[in-house]
Amino acid sequence: MAALLAQVAGTGAATAQVKTLGMPTGAPASREGDTSKGRTVRTDAKPLSPYKIILVGDSTMAPTSGWASIFCAHHVKSSVACLNLGRGGRSTRSYRQEGSWDGALAEAKVPGYHATYVLIQFGHNDQSSASERWTEMDKEFPDNLRRMVEEVRAVKAVPVLVTPLTRREFVGGKLNNTLEPWAEKVRGVARALKVPLVDLNASSAAAVQQMGAEPAMALAQTAPNEAERAAARSGTTLKPRTAEEARLPPVPTMPDGPHGQFTRKFDYTHIGDAGAEVFAALVARDLARAVPDLRSQIAP
Numbered sequence: 001m002a003a004l005l006a007q008v009a010g011t012g013a014a015t016a017q018v019k020t021l022g023m024p025t026g027a028p029a030s031r032e033g034d035t036s037k038g039r040t041v042r043t044d045a046k047p048l049s050p051y052k053i054i055l056v057g058d059s060t061m062a063p064t065s066g067w068a069s070i071f072c073a074h075h076v077k078s079s080v081a082c083l084n085l086g087r088g089g090r091s092t093r094s095y096r097q098e099g100s101w102d103g104a105l106a107e108a109k110v111p112g113y114h115a116t117y118v119l120i121q122f123g124h125n126d127q128s129s130a131s132e133r134w135t136e137m138d139k140e141f142p143d144n145l146r147r148m149v150e151e152v153r154a155v156k157a158v159p160v161l162v163t164p165l166t167r168r169e170f171v172g173g174k175l176n177n178t179l180e181p182w183a184e185k186v187r188g189v190a191r192a193l194k195v196p197l198v199d200l201n202a203s204s205a206a207a208v209q210q211m212g213a214e215p216a217m218a219l220a221q222t223a224p225n226e227a228e229r230a231a232a233r234s235g236t237t238l239k240p241r242t243a244e245e246a247r248l249p250p251v252p253t254m255p256d257g258p259h260g261q262f263t264r265k266f267d268y269t270h271i272g273d274a275g276a277e278v279f280a281a282l283v284a285r286d287l288a289r290a291v292p293d294l295r296s297q298i299a300p
Contacts, residue, residue, distance in 0.1 A: 061086030092144035123164030219275030
């Protein structure tokens with residue numbers, strides 16, 4: 001018992017010495033192997049106030065064929081969760097019917113963000129003749145957009161309307177902007193409902209017209225053939241080839257690797273990386289003008 005008491009007394013003396021030296025009770029006298037040596041006093045990080053941007057639209061927004069993935073990669077800060085839900089071949093009608101719109105609204109409901117913005121861009125496939133896509137331009141198309149706006153607001157997110165990206169077809173040296181009437185319907189909904197507007201149709205049309213028919217071909221997913229290039233050089237583009245004729249071969253795959261494929265082709269609608277860089281920068285510029293709250297979160 002005497003030996004045990006002496007041992008305890010010795011431990012108490014050592015503890016007192018540690019306290020005297022300013023070291024935590026129970027800390028070893030030696031700091032050998034302590035990886036915190038020489039660092040500053042630790043503090044807690046300031047709370048983040050993140051934003052969220054959800055991009056809803058068709059192939060001119062979708063990965064590899066549109067501008068939105070480059071927008072997320074190059075034009076928003078790390079404090080922004082940027083989600084590209086653009087899908088090829090969708091209209092305001094089919095995007096809802098297949099359930100994609102429900103998914104977008106579910107994302108918009110997710111809490112924890114300073115603000116959530118939903119950018120909505122349709123028109124190309126509403127203009128289509130495909131049975132599951134087309135909408136009537138004067139009433140059905142704007143009504144579909146109004147419903148989307150109202151539903152985004154109902155989940156406490158902020159809708160932003162985007163007019164459809166221009167096609168790059170030319171006649172006699174002049175851009176044939178067949179989507180302008182559809183863009184005007186989007187502008188009308190934005191005015192009526194006081195929704196922020198990114199007029200991508202106007203800005204992209206101006207940029208493509210300035211480039212001219214042949215230089216604008218560099219914005220496509222892949223290069224044109226010689227007949228298409230020669231026609232563009234004359235100022236009037238050829239009618240687009242069918243998807244089967246214009247499509248590049250599938251990317252080779254391995255049995256235990258990724259098997260998904262993107263459609264890659266030359267046409268006057270879809271864009272590759274070079275086109276995405278051009279148009280994503282226009283969206284970033286005009287979004288900052290339309291939504292001042294996002295200016296600090298968007299890079300030029």
